[in-house]
Amino acid sequence: MKKVTSIPQIRRGGSETISVEEMNELITTLNEILQSLTTPLVGEGETAQVITPDAAGFKGVHTLGAGSLFLLSSVTALTLGGFAGGFDGxxxxxxxxxxxTITLRHEFTGIEEENxxxxxxxxxxTITAGSQLALIYDGKSQRWVPLAVGP
Structure with a gap:
């Protein structure tokens, strides 16, 4: 893996910038996630969940249980406002x-801010069938933020 030695000013939110060390940690985490996506989807931390949306195909908050890999599906196209169960990192x-398809809403105001x-x-x-999205929970902003989208 190539180490980052300098970066343009990247803002985490507000006026705080991300350091080179933090960026390298994020890259390392992202590489680990991407490597895990190429392994079979069977094992510890996997949770298969069928989500039942309302009649309009919407579910505000989905609660994530223990683990790190969540296999989600729905009988109709699904729109999610956020996820409960986040903690820093x-x-x-x-x-x-x-x-x-599963569509995620940006900053949906109909749910609690921390979700x-x-x-x-x-x-x-939009996460199409067979695709995935890696999210990390930022405790400072109290938001889920994307790390990577993949096939």
């Missing part, structure tokens, strides 16, 4: 294990 990989997802796009993010 927690990494959760959300894999769409079904045939329907919200902060997406770089400022809009929504």
């Amino acid at each position: 927690r990494v959760a990989t959300i894999r769409n294990n079904g045939a329907q 919200r997802i902060s997406l770089r796009t400022g809009t929504t993010l």
Whole structure:
């Protein structure tokens, strides 16, 4: 892995910048997550969950149990506002294990702030069937933030 030796000013939120050391830690974590995504999806930390949305295909907050890999599916297209169960540094990989799309809402105001997802796009993010998204919980901002999206 190539180490970062200098970075442009990247802001974590507000005026605080991310140091080179923090960026290297994030890169290391991201590489570990990406390597884990190439291994079979069987083992400790895996939780298969079928989500039941309301009639409009929406579920505000989904509670993540123990573990780090969550296989989610729904019988209809699903929109999620956020995830409960976050703590500083927690990494959760959300894999769409079904045939329907899972759409995540950016900063959905209909749920508690600590369960919200902060997406770089400022809009929504769709996880298609068979794809996954790695999130990390930032305790300072009290938000889930994306680490990587993959097939």
